[in-house]
Amino acid sequence: MTQSMSTSPDSVINITEIFTATISKNSQYFSITFNNCFSFSFQFPDLLIMTGTSSMKNCLVAIKNAKFKKDTLLKTPFVYPDPITEIEIYPPSVRAKQSTWAVTGSSKTTMLKILAGEFISYPPLSRTYPLINDSPTQLQFLNFRDASGLDKVHMSARYETYSYKGKLEMSDDVNSVYNYVTGLNNYNTKNKNINTEFVDSLLKYFKLSHLQHKWINSLSNGQLRRARIAKSLMTKPKLLLIDDPFLGLDPINTKSVSDALQTVSQELDISMILGLRVQDDIPEWIQSLCYVDENGVRLAGDKQTVSTEYENLTTSTETSHKAHESRHNKHTKLVPIPTDYFQKEGLHIEFHNASVAYKKLVIFDNFNWRIPQGSKWRILGDNGTGKTTLLSIITADHPQSWKSVISVYGQLRKTGSGVTFFDINNRIGISSPELHALVPQHTKTMKEIIYNGLVKNVGNSNFLFKGDPKNISEIGQKYLNYFQDRLDMYGDTVFNELSMTDQKLTLFLRAIIKEPKLLILDEAFSCMDDENVMIRCHELIEHELQNTTVISIGHLEWELAKYDYMIKLINDNDKRDYRTFKVE
Numbered sequence: 283m284t285q286s287m288s289t290s291p292d293s294v295i296n297i298t299e300i301f302t303a304t305i306s307k308n309s310q311y312f313s314i315t316f317n318n319c320f321s322f323s324f325q326f327p328d329l330l331i332m333t334g335t336s337s338m339k340n341c342l343v344a345i346k347n348a349k350f351k352k353d354t355l356l357k358t359p360f361v362y363p364d365p366i367t368e369i370e371i372y373p374p375s376v377r378a379k380q381s382t383w384a385v386t387g388s389s390k391t392t393m394l395k396i397l398a399g400e401f402i403s404y405p406p407l408s409r410t411y412p413l414i415n416d417s418p419t420q421l422q423f424l425n426f427r428d429a430s431g432l433d434k435v436h437m438s439a440r441y442e443t444y445s446y447k448g449k450l451e452m453s454d455d456v457n458s459v460y461n462y463v464t465g466l467n468n469y470n471t472k473n474k475n476i477n478t479e480f481v482d483s484l485l486k487y488f489k490l491s492h493l494q495h496k497w498i499n500s501l502s503n504g505q506l507r508r509a510r511i512a513k514s515l516m517t518k519p520k521l522l523l524i525d526d527p528f529l530g531l532d533p534i535n536t537k538s539v540s541d542a543l544q545t546v547s548q549e550l551d552i553s554m555i556l557g558l559r560v561q562d563d564i565p566e567w568i569q570s571l572c573y574v575d576e577n578g579v580r581l582a583g584d585k586q587t588v589s590t591e592y593e594n595l596t597t598s599t600e601t602s603h604k605a606h607e608s609r610h611n612k613h614t615k616l617v618p619i620p621t622d623y624f625q626k627e628g629l630h631i632e633f634h635n636a637s638v639a640y641k642k643l644v645i646f647d648n649f650n651w652r653i654p655q656g657s658k659w660r661i662l663g664d665n666g667t668g669k670t671t672l673l674s675i676i677t678a679d680h681p682q683s684w685k686s687v688i689s690v691y692g693q694l695r696k697t698g699s700g701v702t703f704f705d706i707n708n709r710i711g712i713s714s715p716e717l718h719a720l721v722p723q724h725t726k727t728m729k730e731i732i733y734n735g736l737v738k739n740v741g742n743s744n745f746l747f748k749g750d751p752k753n754i755s756e757i758g759q760k761y762l763n764y765f766q767d768r769l770d771m772y773g774d775t776v777f778n779e780l781s782m783t784d785q786k787l788t789l790f791l792r793a794i795i796k797e798p799k800l801l802i803l804d805e806a807f808s809c810m811d812d813e814n815v816m817i818r819c820h821e822l823i824e825h826e827l828q829n830t831t832v833i834s835i836g837h838l839e840w841e842l843a844k845y846d847y848m849i850k851l852i853n854d855n856d857k858r859d860y861r862t863f864k865v866e
Contacts, residue, residue: 341412342521342553343371343397348408350401361392361401364578371397373413373520373551379569379584381553382544386564386596387574388811390557391425391782394523397555398423419517424510425525425557459501460485460494463513467498484512487542489535503530503715503805504665508539518550525557526782529809530715532664532837540565559811560599561840603813603840616848616863621650623862629692630655630800630831631676636687638671638680644858645671649687651849651862655799658823658832660842663851668858669835672851673714673802676833677742678706704739711735711793712742714804718789721745723778728788729769731777732762735792742793757826758795764822765791768815783812790819794827801827803834807841820844 346368349360374381385393395401396409398421403409414420461467463484464476485491488508493501501509507530514522527543528536544567547554558564564571564585572582573595580595581588593600626632631653638645645668653659661669674680675688678695686696695701721731722745733749736758740747754762762769765787772784780788790806801823810816823832823843836842845865852859 339412340376341370341372341410342414343369343409343411345369345396345403345409347405349404350396350409351404352401354402360404361396362389362574362576362578366396366579369397369572369579369582371521371553371555373553374547375551381570382547382568383553383555383570383572384564384568385555385557385572385574386560386562387580388781389574389576389578390559390811391525393572393574393579394423394425394525394555394557398523414520417517420520421523422514422517422519422521423523423525424514424527426507426510426529457497457499458495459490459498459509462498463490463494463509464516465513481516484515484546487545488512489538502665502670504532504535507531508535511539511543515546515550515552519552521553521555523555523557526559526809527556528562530665530805530837535665536837540567559809560596561603561813599813615866617866619847619862619864621652621862623864624652624654626652626692628654630657630690632689632692633675633687634689636675638675638682638687643856647858649860651860653831653833655831656829657847658843658845659834660845660848661833661835661851662848664853667851667853669851670716670804673804673833673835676800677710677712677802678703704741707741708738708796709799710742710802711796711798711800712802712804713786713789713793713806714802716804717743718785721777721785721789724776727774727776728780728784729773731788732791732795735795754795755797757797761794761822761826762791764818765815781811783810783815786810787815787819794822798830800831800833803832803836803843805836806834807843808836808838810841816841 345366347365349365350362351358351360370380371383372380387393399409399411400423411421457467460481464481466476482491485494488511490505490509490512493505493509498506498509507527511524511527514524524543528539531539543554543556544565546552547567554568556565556568569585570583571585571588571592573580573592581591629652631651633646633649633651636649637647638649639647661672663669671680675683678684684695684697686694688695690701690706693699693701695706720743726734726745729751730748731745733751733754734745734747736749736751736753737744737747768784768787772780775784777785777788786807786809790803793801793803793806807816807819820843832843832845834842834845848863848865850861850863852861
């Protein structure tokens with residue numbers, strides 16, 4: 283390419299004296315190479331990927347003296363005020379110690395987005411991808427905020443469509459777990475040649491083999507996360523970034539997924555970057571650490587080399603966490619109690635000889651559970667034991683909840699009883715992963731979503747209606763006052779731009795502002811980066827919701843508000859059972 287550019291009548295600069303460029307194009311990509319030194323490779327509409335022939339040519343990602351913006355507007359601030367001086371990520375086969383990373387700190391998600399190319403770098407070539415230049419699928423980023431290939435449905439829709447899906451779609455396994463992982467549930471996919479041996483290995487690694495013929499939307503939250511990770515590995519990416527990979531997984535499956543990620547990293551030569559909270563255990567196979575706060579990267583390097591500095595940076599967080607954790611562990615002695623431990627008088631909810639089944643799959647059989655008004659419960663169980671199903675019966679999202687399996691305040695819930703779905707949900711506040719996925723990410727602010735909880739007769743999953751803040755009661759305002767500092771800072775921020783801590787806080791406040799008789803907290807505080815905000819939520823529940831019945835689900839003890847009783851669901855080789863306990 284040869285061009286001349288006139289700058290004045292007296293001077294002409296011949297660009298060929300500065301650089302030469304060649305443009306090439308194949309069926310998928312354009313490439314522009316300057317002086318055989320660096321090049322741009324891009325595919326529309328995918329991410330612009332820059333590559334360079336420098337000393338870092340074997341590097342997957344290289345960042346040097348870079349700042350980043352969300353857009354090109356001059357008024358837009360940089361995402362970090364401080365530049366990122368240097369980070370290099372390599373394939374395991376090149377530099378093993380720089381191929382597996384844990385990114386922690388209050389701004390870890392932003393850092394993962396930078397590595398995934400979601401922000402604009404300044405200067406333009408301060409972030410390069412030397413080895414990721416032939417397919418955008420070579421870099422995969424899982425942040426679990428979108429449904430990515432899933433039907434975006436609430437719990438009720440899952441159950442209402444079981445028979446429909448069974449007749450029309452599951453007959454040929456279109457929406458099975460297997461087809462979701464392989465991409466065969468996409469009618470437009472061009473990839474029909476599947477390496478079945480490789481797929482079987484992935485299903486085995488992530489404990490999905492026995493689930494491969496199930497409808498994908500029928501999986502529990504933990505099972506669905508494992509399926510999404512397996513799906514992201516189908517393209518054998520060179521770099522996989524996962525934010526909060528172990529959220530929603532019980533301890534057994536946490537270790538299983540961690541081991542699987544280590545195995546595929548080594549066997550497929552895939553670099554792994556995990557976004558973890560400071561409080562989370564860092565897997566032993568992770569060899570490099572990156573700590574990030576609101577100002578930028580505070581440290582990055584080999585785990586052994588930076589461990590002392592990392593401990594110094596995280597001391598206050600760890601100290602606070604250990605104190606919070608010890609307070610929880612102090613009151614966790616469990617004493618078994620019979621199902622008739624509570625008298626019928628004063629009961630809020632009762633299951634009496636309840637049975638729930640899908641065709642031949644029994645979820646509950648002769649299930650009995652008495653929940654007094656104002657009691658605080660934890661539901662414990664491994665992934666797939668029926669926790670979400672149990673909640674969906676209570677909230678009337680499950681169609682079998684109308685078949686005389688549950689009583690509320692002594693009134694048996696059944697068709698024709700005069701109680702509607704909306705009557706039930708007017709008295710229930712809920713925060714759950716299903717609701718989180720339904721929030722309008724880009725159009726509703728923190729305050730708008732909270733005030734939406736004031737709207738009656740629309741159900742808990744409807745975010746379309748605006749609540750009037752004038753209708754907030756004195757008690758509801760008292761709840762908001764606990765977090766006035768957060769509301770002042772982020773109240774007018776759209777949901778997608780909130781931190782995970784404030785997204786979780788938003789859904790929690792939406793659930794309690796209506797002064798519910800029953801509060802359901804399904805993984806409500808999981809993934810919160812700011813543990814102090816979580817503690818304030820727990821304190822509000824303990825001091826202000828003494829007469830409210832609270833049911834919590836969570837795999838980490840310290841993420842749960844204080845509870846007095848626990849029901850443990852058991853699935854032993856498809857044999858369902860349960861136990862109830864009192865906490866002393």
